[in-house]
Amino acid sequence: MGAPVTIALDAMGGDHGPSVVIPAAAIVAIRHPEARFLIVGDGARVEPELRAHPALAAKTEFIHTDIAVAMDAKPSQALRKGRWKSSMWLALETVRDGRADAAVSAGNTGALVAMAKFCLKTIAGIDRPAIAAIWPTIESECIVLDVGANVGADSRQLVEFALMGAAMARALFGVERPSVGLLNIGVEEVKGLDEIRKAAAVLKDAPLPIRYHGFVEGDDVGRGAVDVVVTDGFTGNIALKTAEGTAKQIAEYLRAAMGRSLLARIGAVLAQGAFRALKEKMDPRQLNGGIFLGLNGIVVKSHGGTDATGFASAVDLAYDMASNGVVKHLANDVAGFHAKLELEGAA
Numbered sequence: 001m002g003a004p005v006t007i008a009l010d011a012m013g014g015d016h017g018p019s020v021v022i023p024a025a026a027i028v029a030i031r032h033p034e035a036r037f038l039i040v041g042d043g044a045r046v047e048p049e050l051r052a053h054p055a056l057a058a059k060t061e062f063i064h065t066d067i068a069v070a071m072d073a074k075p076s077q078a079l080r081k082g083r084w085k086s087s088m089w090l091a092l093e094t095v096r097d098g099r100a101d102a103a104v105s106a107g108n109t110g111a112l113v114a115m116a117k118f119c120l121k122t123i124a125g126i127d128r129p130a131i132a133a134i135w136p137t138i139e140s141e142c143i144v145l146d147v148g149a150n151v152g153a154d155s156r157q158l159v160e161f162a163l164m165g166a167a168m169a170r171a172l173f174g175v176e177r178p179s180v181g182l183l184n185i186g187v188e189e190v191k192g193l194d195e196i197r198k199a200a201a202v203l204k205d206a207p208l209p210i211r212y213h214g215f216v217e218g219d220d221v222g223r224g225a226v227d228v229v230v231t232d233g234f235t236g237n238i239a240l241k242t243a244e245g246t247a248k249q250i251a252e253y254l255r256a257a258m259g260r261s262l263l264a265r266i267g268a269v270l271a272q273g274a275f276r277a278l279k280e281k282m283d284p285r286q287l288n289g290g291i292f293l294g295l296n297g298i299v300v301k302s303h304g305g306t307d308a309t310g311f312a313s314a315v316d317l318a319y320d321m322a323s324n325g326v327v328k329h330l331a332n333d334v335a336g337f338h339a340k341l342e343l344e345g346a347a
Contacts, residue, residue: 004034005322007315008100011041012068012087013107014304014311018042021106022049024311026056031312032319035059038100040087042066063090069111071304078111079118088112092119095297101322102298104289104315112301113149113292120297123327125334128153129294130161131233131301132168133240134317139224143168146233147240147290153232155198158182162203163333164293165228166210171324175227177209181216183231183239191215199230209333289314291321293330298322 007028011021018041025037037060039046044066050057067086069078078086088107094100096119105112113129122129132145143165146153153161162180169178182200184192189200192215203212213226218239221229231239258268288310292299298321302314 004036005032005102005319006036006038006100007318007322008038008040008091008094008103009315010087010091010103010105010107011039011046012065013105013112014302014306015071015106016305016307017068018046018049020306020308020311022046022053022056023308024315025060026053027308027312028315028319029053029056029059031316035319037061038063038091038094040065040090040094042068042087063094065090069108071108073108073111075108075110075114078108079114089115089119092116092297092299095299096120102300102318104300104302104311104318106302106304106306106311106314109148109301112299116292116295116297116299120295120299122294123296123331123334125338126160126164126294127157128160129292130157130164131236131290132165132293133236133290134172135221135229135240135243137222137224141173142221142224142227142229143172144221144229144231144236144240145293146231147236148233149292150233152234153195155195155202158195158199158230158232159202159206159208160294160334161230162199162210162212162228163208163337164330165230166208167326167330167333168291168293168321169227171326171329172320173227177211178227179211179213179225180228180230181213181220181226183221183229183235184215184217187215187217189215206337208337289317291317293326296327298327 009021011018039060040063043064065085065087069086069088088105091103092115095103128150130146131149132143133147135142135144145161145165166178169175182196184196216225258264288303288306290301298318300314300318302311
């Protein structure tokens with residue numbers, strides 16, 4: 001059994017608040033008996049849920065606040081008005097102060113990005129944090145970033161995203177030198193925007209702890225061509241939402257096809273084991289959670305409308321990242337990269 005890991009939970013974030021967050025924490029408490037929880041939210045709503053899960057309550061510290069960041073609040077407004085007292089801020093503050101090893105929220109994404117960056121600050125040598133998502137592939141899984149923290153990214157930031165994604169891949173996948181690809185409109189070196197081609201030139205020659213694969217196209221992501229796919233937040237978020245929508249579309253097509261005739265319904269009964277496996281593979285709840293990389297602390301953003309199963313997956317991700325010391329490894333990678341660049345520049 002490893003050292004205890006404490007996860008701070010923003011109980012008021014998302015569409016459902018404590019009615020999802022507390023049952024999710026109870027699920028994680030069973031999966032990881034050594035985990036501890038620090039739950040932040042309105043006592044009138046949180047404490048009745050905790051009483052329904054006495055085993056969870058026994059390993060939980062509770063912080064009361066009746067202030068929550070609205071899902072439609074502008075990031076600047078949330079940072080100005082929600083700082084110091086909101087459930088989102090207080091959860092982040094516990095990570096900053098060393099009381100928790102990671103924070104998880106299903107709240108307003110823009111507000112969480114702004115607050116996390118303000119509260120935890122970025123790792124030395126990192127310009128901007130990025131949101132990384134775990135993506136199911138034919139092979140297994142890969143990491144895609146950025147999926148929403150930054151609308152655009154220059155070549156330096158794309159290189160930093162590659163470092164962040166590689167550190168996450170080493171922690172979660174156990175790959176010593178993860179393969180990294182830049183998402184582009186083609187694999188030829190002459191294609192793509194200037195910043196993407198500049199980033200490619202750096203990744204090809206720089207002393208990084210990665211295996212640079214080159215450019216990858218959209219269909220390479222699901223194929224599992226690389227361990228880490230790097231792009232800006234605008235493109236990454238569109239790709240993520242498109243993939244989620246496509247999964248739902250395919251599920252609806254299958255459901256309609258299986259009920260179209262008596263023979264189809266009989267076939268569906270005979271193939272129900274295969275369909276169950278497919279449903280589990282395509283279930284977005286199993287890979288719910290985007291992690292903010294590049295901060296002096298671990299922050300995971302859960303989908304706002306998910307259920308307890310989905311939120312538990314986000315908490316599992318936070319637990320795994322904290323247990324593997326991703327922040328420390330990433331800080332070492334970034335420091336080593338800049339040190340090598342300085343030595344090469346002085347030579």
